[in-house]
Amino acid sequence: MKKLSYLFEANKKWSESIKDKDPEFFSRLSKQQAPDYLWIGCSDSRVPANTLVDLPPGEVFVHRNIANVVVHTDLNMLSVLHYAVAVLKVKHVIVCGHYGCGGVMAAMEDKSHGLIDNWLRHIKDVARFHKDELDKLSEAERIDRMCELNVMEQVRNVANTSVVKNAWSEGQELSVHGWIYNINNGVLNDLDMCVSDSSELSPEN
């Protein structure tokens, strides 16, 4: 039976290199976590949350799924969001999408991909909301723009959860950000959509 021993070797080296620099790192972290950020990102292996913002363990609470979708009835996402906001008191929720997202591309195709079609319906809805703008673009531009629009839509969805609305109504400091990552050059971009209060969303949202 193969046991992926090379990954355990790599882990041993990694943990030792951290302890060499900071002998108390793990014992300190084992007592509590106090991250400032909740990251909601894509499951894509090329978009690892901590790595691309160069933050160590303990700094980012993470939820990832295909195409970084925030579905109002997703108990998994809501549980992560509730724990992060109500218990850990994170100050920022970051929805981070990425260009070249396979989930977004699959949603834009007019063919079946099996079970995942049900998940991708949420992205097809985003495309329908923005049909006029998307119809004017070339194929490649349309996919890039959809990756951005999907993030912006999911920021709205986070801001409209009972978890975030309750936090704001209690005066908790909390911002929801929309970011996009470029897998071609490793660079993150802010989509300039930062919501820090319910009043910042227009009524129709």
Ligand code: CO
């Ligand atoms: Co993706």
